[in-house]
Amino acid sequence: MHFENSLTFAQNLDAQDALGKYREAFHFPKVNGKQTIYFTGNSLGLQPKNSQGFVDAIMEDWRNLAVEGHFYAEKPWWDYHERLIPSLAKVVGGKPEEVSVMNTLTVNLHMLMVSFYRPTKQRYKILCEEKAFPSDQYMLKSQLKVHGLDPDEALIEVKKPEGKHHWETSDFINAIEQAGDELALVLIGGVNYYNGQVLDMQRITEAGQRVGAKVGWDLAHAAGNVVLNLHDWNVDFAAWCSYKYMNSGPGNASGIFVHERHLNQPDIPRFEGWWGTKKETRFLMAPEFDPTPTADAWQLSNPPVLALAPYLAALELFEEVGMEALIQKRDVITAYLEFILTEIDAQTPGNFEIITPKDRGCQLSVLLHGQGRPLFDYLMKAGVIVDWREPNVIRLAPAPFYCSYEDMFRFGQILKAGILETYGK
Structure with missing residues (x-):
């Protein structure tokens, strides 16, 4: 699939997503009154609304x-x-x-x-x-x-x-x-x-x-x-x-x-x-x-x-x-996240690298160069819930049940702004 780093493209993917409706089946935390972009399903998945x-x-x-x-x-x-x-x-x-x-x-x-x-x-x-x-x-x-x-x-x-x-x-x-x-x-x-x-x-x-x-x-x-x-x-x-x-x-x-x-x-x-x-x-x-x-x-x-x-x-x-449908979306949304990360790296080069190989599930681990913790803190304050692993890795898990393609695009924009603010380039 040919990806594009644009809001319209991401929204079109969401419109075609057979699993998109399940996003509404989960409770999302909020930061500053806004629904978060949640990348931490590899640590704790969101609460299904039916569980109560x-x-x-x-x-x-x-x-x-x-x-x-x-x-x-x-x-x-x-x-x-x-x-x-x-x-x-x-x-x-x-x-x-x-x-x-x-x-x-x-x-x-x-x-x-x-x-x-x-x-x-x-x-x-x-x-x-x-x-x-x-x-x-x-x-x-x-x-x-x-x-x-x-x-x-x-x-x-x-x-x-x-x-x-x-x-x-x-x-x-x-x-x-x-x-x-x-x-x-x-x-x-x-x-x-x-x-x-x-x-x-x-x-x-x-x-x-x-x-x-x-x-x-x-x-x-x-x-x-x-x-x-x-x-x-x-x-x-x-x-x-x-x-x-x-x-x-x-x-x-x-x-x-x-x-x-x-x-x-x-x-x-x-x-x-x-x-x-x-x-x-x-x-x-x-x-x-x-x-x-x-x-x-x-x-x-x-x-x-x-x-x-x-x-x-x-x-x-x-x-x-069914697992087949989840894995099908997992592969596409993880590939789109990888594309977004590659695009941001091209625009602000030298700040991070993806260390997850192609044999993967829906987690991408990003090794931050230099002082990485301030970038993690910036993302969290901006409403992107990600996971930090010492010494310098941010883990991103776009869980297919509840993550959207628009989340991936918006994350890229927030990541770019965070790099410019914390790295100054």
Whole structure:
């Protein structure tokens, strides 16, 4: 498509946008009384307007039914999470029985590592990406320490090639092959939080499993953003948060995927709790754990329905729109944002560069040269909500559900003004 850096062109794109009406399905914050340009759906998605009704329904059932709401609410609480599964399975490319909802992201990754990181004297190393999201780094190192291992020796961090801002798939495959039969686990962020790169999850999974390692993925920045086919890719396990591109609300519940070949195994190592038992036997209060034959076996406690309500509301929008349509718009609007950035760079050269490769979702990471923080502050005060990552990166995520092409054009004008004011050129 031939893009133009003009308001008329952007408005014409919006007029042709089949998803444009969904912008009205979300609440936008305001700065100085004006609706913001919101680029931070990769950190916290906007609130869907339908979510309030879902939460209110549970509050009403709690008020009117109290404990009986578990079984007699319109959406009974005891199996509330099951309503999320069909839509969620489509988003991540899993079978419904391979998907569950529980806890929060890092908790779930720890829980899954109980099952899938089983170090031996020979096979004990973990492979991740260089400078993984800090929570993942802390998690992996603490797991190694719990097993009496030294992270400096047992954790392999795959570095980017010298002078590059992103990886090649071969960087991971070579590191996996070099580790060989010492490698117990590959656990990587499927979309890198810093540079926005989408990794080749299928090829990396195949490479890890070829040497006998288990392979899991942190999909915090991938779920609801990129094409996922976890079952077909033969991924062992994965987990994701729901509050970024999936718009479920701050700190909300995490989803998990466990491949069907690991299901219905009563003797698999696992931390276990009451809600992981079969529904048919759960209320018999038996002394022995009787696992449900699905990913729900990794659940510990009854579902937090007040948290799941806005997640269910958001998933109804995903079900209505479908990932194919979201990704189609994502590709066009991200390309248009890239075009706008290139245009502004040509007009005010030397102030920034895009460090996100073409293998991407809807995030563009922009490395600012010189004193970048004043430009970030200028954008925020001007009503453009963006995300800052040390030492000098602004992350822009034009989420296709609610961002418009006019937003992209107007951002370019504000960015240019900000560069002229903060850089003086």
